[in-house]
Amino acid sequence: MDLNELLQIKEKELAAQKPHTLRCCMAAGCMSSNSQAVKDGLEKAVADAGLSNQVEVRGVGCMKLCCQGPLVQADPAGALYERVTPPDAASIVGTLLGGATHVGKGDPHDPFFTKQLSIVLANSGVVDPERIESYLAADGYTGLHEVLHEMTPKDVVEGLVKSGLRGRGGAGFPTGLKWGTVAKSPGEKKYVICNADEGDPGAFMDRSVLESDPHSVLEGMAIAAYAVGADQGFIYVRAEYPLAISRLQTAIRQAKQMGLLGSAIFESPFNFNIDIRIGAGAFVCGEETALMASVEGKRGTPRPRPPFPAESGLWGCPTLINNVETFANVPAIIRRGADWFASIGTEKSKGTKVFALAGKIKNTGLIEVPMGTRLRDIVEQMGGGAPDGGRIKAVQTGGPSGGCIPADALDTPVDYESLTKLGSIMGSGGMIVMDQTTNMVEIARFFMEFCMDESCGKCIPCRAGTVQMHHLLTKIIERKATLRDLAKLEELCDMVKHTSLCGLGQTAPNPTVSTLRFFRHEYLELLQPDTHGPHGNGAVTQPPVPA
Amino acid sequence: MDTLRVATVWLGGCSGCHMSFLDLDEFLLELAQKVELVFSPIVDVKEYPENVDLVLIEGAVCNEDHLEMVHKIRRRTKAIVAFGDCAVTGNVTAIRNQLGRGNAASVLQRAYLECADLNPQIPKEPGIVPPLLERVMPVHEVVHVDYYLPGCPPPADRIKALLEQVLAGAEPKLAGKDIKFG
Amino acid sequence: MAAKTLTIDGKEVSAAEGATILEAASDAGITLPTLCHLEGVYDVGACRMCLVEIAGTPKLLPACTTQVSEGMNVTTTSERLQQYRKMILELLFAERNHVCAVCVANGHCELQTLAYRQGMDHVRYDYCFPKWDVDITHPLYGMDHNRCILCTRCVRVCWHIEGAGTKNVAGRGAKAQIITDLFQPWGESDTCTNCGKCVMSCPTGALFYRGATVGEMERDRSKLEFIVTAREKKQWIP
Numbered sequence: 001m002d003l004n005e006l007l008q009i010k011e012k013e014l015a016a017q018k019p020h021t022l023r024c025c026m027a028a029g030c031m032s033s034n035s036q037a038v039k040d041g042l043e044k045a046v047a048d049a050g051l052s053n054q055v056e057v058r059g060v061g062c063m064k065l066c067c068q069g070p071l072v073q074a075d076p077a078g079a080l081y082e083r084v085t086p087p088d089a090a091s092i093v094g095t096l097l098g099g100a101t102h103v104g105k106g107d108p109h110d111p112f113f114t115k116q117l118s119i120v121l122a123n124s125g126v127v128d129p130e131r132i133e134s135y136l137a138a139d140g141y142t143g144l145h146e147v148l149h150e151m152t153p154k155d156v157v158e159g160l161v162k163s164g165l166r167g168r169g170g171a172g173f174p175t176g177l178k179w180g181t182v183a184k185s186p187g188e189k190k191y192v193i194c195n196a197d198e199g200d201p202g203a204f205m206d207r208s209v210l211e212s213d214p215h216s217v218l219e220g221m222a223i224a225a226y227a228v229g230a231d232q233g234f235i236y237v238r239a240e241y242p243l244a245i246s247r248l249q250t251a252i253r254q255a256k257q258m259g260l261l262g263s264a265i266f267e268s269p270f271n272f273n274i275d276i277r278i279g280a281g282a283f284v285c286g287e288e289t290a291l292m293a294s295v296e297g298k299r300g301t302p303r304p305r306p307p308f309p310a311e312s313g314l315w316g317c318p319t320l321i322n323n324v325e326t327f328a329n330v331p332a333i334i335r336r337g338a339d340w341f342a343s344i345g346t347e348k349s350k351g352t353k354v355f356a357l358a359g360k361i362k363n364t365g366l367i368e369v370p371m372g373t374r375l376r377d378i379v380e381q382m383g384g385g386a387p388d389g390g391r392i393k394a395v396q397t398g399g400p401s402g403g404c405i406p407a408d409a410l411d412t413p414v415d416y417e418s419l420t421k422l423g424s425i426m427g428s429g430g431m432i433v434m435d436q437t438t439n440m441v442e443i444a445r446f447f448m449e450f451c452m453d454e455s456c457g458k459c460i461p462c463r464a465g466t467v468q469m470h471h472l473l474t475k476i477i478e479r480k481a482t483l484r485d486l487a488k489l490e491e492l493c494d495m496v497k498h499t500s501l502c503g504l505g506q507t508a509p510n511p512t513v514s515t516l517r518f519f520r521h522e523y524l525e526l527l528q529p530d531t532h533g534p535h536g537n538g539a540v541t542q543p544p545v546p547a
Numbered sequence: 548m549d550t551l552r553v554a555t556v557w558l559g560g561c562s563g564c565h566m567s568f569l570d571l572d573e574f575l576l577e578l579a580q581k582v583e584l585v586f587s588p589i590v591d592v593k594e595y596p597e598n599v600d601l602v603l604i605e606g607a608v609c610n611e612d613h614l615e616m617v618h619k620i621r622r623r624t625k626a627i628v629a630f631g632d633c634a635v636t637g638n639v640t641a642i643r644n645q646l647g648r649g650n651a652a653s654v655l656q657r658a659y660l661e662c663a664d665l666n667p668q669i670p671k672e673p674g675i676v677p678p679l680l681e682r683v684m685p686v687h688e689v690v691h692v693d694y695y696l697p698g699c700p701p702p703a704d705r706i707k708a709l710l711e712q713v714l715a716g717a718e719p720k721l722a723g724k725d726i727k728f729g
Numbered sequence: 730m731a732a733k734t735l736t737i738d739g740k741e742v743s744a745a746e747g748a749t750i751l752e753a754a755s756d757a758g759i760t761l762p763t764l765c766h767l768e769g770v771y772d773v774g775a776c777r778m779c780l781v782e783i784a785g786t787p788k789l790l791p792a793c794t795t796q797v798s799e800g801m802n803v804t805t806t807s808e809r810l811q812q813y814r815k816m817i818l819e820l821l822f823a824e825r826n827h828v829c830a831v832c833v834a835n836g837h838c839e840l841q842t843l844a845y846r847q848g849m850d851h852v853r854y855d856y857c858f859p860k861w862d863v864d865i866t867h868p869l870y871g872m873d874h875n876r877c878i879l880c881t882r883c884v885r886v887c888w889h890i891e892g893a894g895t896k897n898v899a900g901r902g903a904k905a906q907i908i909t910d911l912f913q914p915w916g917e918s919d920t921c922t923n924c925g926k927c928v929m930s931c932p933t934g935a936l937f938y939r940g941a942t943v944g945e946m947e948r949d950r951s952k953l954e955f956i957v958t959a960r961e962k963k964q965w966i967p
Contacts, residue, residue, distance in 0.1 A: 457903065460817050488853060495812075639830060685852075687853075722845075724845060729830045
């Protein structure tokens with residue numbers, strides 16, 4: 001494969017395009033609402049109407065407004081059909097012949113769509129994730145070609161540094177700096193790992209990217225591998241994402257067949273292979289050292305850092321580990337330039353961020369917005385506010401490691417520093433909206449239970465501390481706790497945060513700490529007078545002795 | 548200085564802590580001159596009195612009488628010492644908690660029916676036999692405890708160390724091997 | 730090998746490059762509380778007892794796995810660290826059923842000893858009272874999960890000193906437990922060589938010689954040290 005061949009495939013693909021396209025969402029959300037049958041129905045209706053030469057029915061990735069799925073969009077007319085059922089297919093195809101349809105239409109000019117800025121999701125809902133030609137038609141793999149033939153690894157790293165891209169897995173470590181460290185680490189053998197073990201409750205950004213545009217991740221990984229000097233990559237993806245796994249397998253196979261992965265890529269000396277490793281359902285394996293242990297075939301438990309993976313990672317070799325979304329940003333940065341990327345976002349947070357909008361909100365789905373977008377714009381304009389006229393009370397970001405941002409802080413811009421200042425984190429992109437019916441202590445307990453169940457059990461503060469914090473939260477909810485218990489809870493939050501071995505334990509208290517910070521009155525309302533003290537009234541806390 | 552009004556109480560425990568207390572030997576004589584023992588298994592007083600300065604509570608809180616008793620003690624006492632491992636941790640007395648829900652019925656069944664030689668029956672005279680609590684608790688899970696004197700039993704030296712500090716008017720503070728469990 | 734100079738608790742200390750803070754402290758006569766650490770096997774930094782403060786580092790780091798570096802300024806004892814250590818011990822005691830009075834290791838237990846040394850006179854957290862089994866299917870040894878603190882010393886000696894790979898960890902969180910082979914009774918293990926190193930390594934009463942009763946489980950670590958010395962220094966010192 002050389003550049004000419006690549007461009008030929010692209011031209012051929014574009015030339016073969018039919019006047020009309022019906023894009024049907026084939027990501028997991030819509031597929032769970034039967035979109036496969038919708039697509040089959042559309043294909044049959046097209047054939048029945050004798051329009052096979054005129055209309056292409058294309059299975060695409062996530063079309064973002066998940067709550068209204070299955071979604072079908074007609075090009076070039078632009079009509080967006082919502083909640084499509086298989087019997088609707090004929091009338092949708094009929095509209096192409098001037099007919100009418102009763103199928104509900106969404107507004108593509110709703111702020112939900114117009115306020116989005118797609119870099120990572122540019123191909124999502126557009127290209128067919130199961131056909132590499134579709135990705136090539138969208139300029140796919142030209143970034144990799146450019147890197148291999150026109151840039152030194154050092155140039156690539158410098159470009160990444162200049163772009164200001166930061167890790168999208170949650171912590172926001174500067175990506176270029178990380179790549180530079182791995183590139184400089186001595187070692188013959190190096191690895192690149194894509195962390196696709198997305199596990200935060202309510203988060204589905206990475207899954208959508210993998211299901212909708214797997215090649216962008218593969219291309220990003222290949223570029224990274226060239227930059228750091230690796231020849232082997234792994235994608236660690238959770239078993240709960242079977243569709244993402246299958247699309248990745250297809251994508252890897254197709255890329256290998258075309259010589260875009262494997263040996264002498266683009267007729268250069270660069271070799272790179274990618275293998276998939278499937279997680280077995282442990283949240284902690286999203287932590288990088290636990291993930292690497294799992295890839296090595298060991299029990300997935302974290303180990304103390306330093307040494308960091310960049311120095312000593314997989315099998316002791318320097319290892320670059322980035323999140324799905326981080327890699328998916330890379331091809332666009334190469335193609336369009338670091339300056340272009342750096343012009344988007346805020347001073348310290350560049351580019352866009354994908355969020356999975358969920359919870360008590362009208363428009364649930366996938367959004368990509370420039371960094372610095374106000375939370376209020378996201379939840380009120382794009383999300384359409386709370387359903388049924390409810391009032392938004394808080395927004396949870398960062399999953400079990402994050403915090404709850406109260407409604408009166410909704411004017412906060414979404415960037416790494418601002419969210420951290422509010423006691424939350426950017427996290428991987430889960431955004432759960434809560435309305436006035438949500439009990440914040442219950443929320444804190446929910447996340448604590450999650451961490452308690454997902455703690456690997458290696459270090460004591462996380463293993464036993466989460467159990468005690470969960471117990472104290474339960475006591476508060478059951479109205480059996482006193483101020484003394486609340487003090488114990490806060491003391492444990494501090495201790496578990498500072499003494500746990502890995503990020504899971506270190507951040508497990510966050511949802512509790514942040515709800516205590518902004519919604520303390522909800523805790524206090526549940527507390528009972530202390531009868532234990534020396535001056536207590538001595539009320540019996542257990543059932544009294546029968547008379 | 549007024550004579551210190553001291554009590555000792557025996558809840559859910561084996562009385563080993565009280566035996567160890569008696570092992571204070573000649574110190575008991577010294578103690579007798581400095582304190583007034585106002586309530587104890589070895590004193591014939593039926594009702595826990597008011598205005599007690601210091602109480603040593605042996606045993607865990609196992610039944611409803613214990614529960615009522617510790618609350619009464621807390622109201623009427625300046626300083627509570629959890630006396631021995633059962634009072635401090637629940638210890639052997641609390642092992643039945645591991646049986647989970649229904650553990651009280653299980654232990655009664657085992658003790659009074661399965662292991663009975665004759666007349667197997669579970670004692671249940673109302674108002675006389677206190678019902679067991681579903682969960683055995685160390686004393687501090689029920690009321691505030693001021694000082695801890697662990698050990699199973701706490702050796703006489705350890706008891707003496709604590710009492711001497713109290714008698715000297717100091718805040719009792721045990722450390723090192725003097726707070727060893729077991 | 731280059732030497733590094735650092736300060737531990739205000740004391741100038743020099744240590745070999747690659748040495749851990751725990752080793753450097755120990756050489757300087759500074760004792761740190763440890764539970765999962767065992768001389769002769771690699772460290773895992775799991776128990777968090779040896780966490781220390783390092784000037785300029787926002788996070789507390791375990792002395793057992795953190796290597797010394799030039800100019801490092803380490804504090805091993807502070808009010809905050811002492812409080813955290815005590816809380817770790819309280820959490821451990823509340824987690825499983827550590828009934829010292831009737832434990833085979835009473836009087837010879839590292840957990841019990843650390844507790845009184847760190848000033849823990851009671852446990853403020855509610856005890857969990859979980860139900861755990863005792864595995865006495867092995868003819869020589871027993872495993873009482875009620876006393877286990879999951880330090881994984883037994884796992885490490887089994888894999889890295891004996892090389893049998895019998896012991897392992899299964900489950901996660903509070904349900905994590907030490908298992909034998911593929912989670913089968915110890916007595917049915919095909920890989921166990923009956924060497925007893927796991928029993929020697931155990932800090933509590935979780936692993937014991939069958940027949941041992943309350944307070945009888947004293948650990949003889951000299952055999953472990955003998956093997957490790959022989960392997961690492963090629964010296965057969967009996």
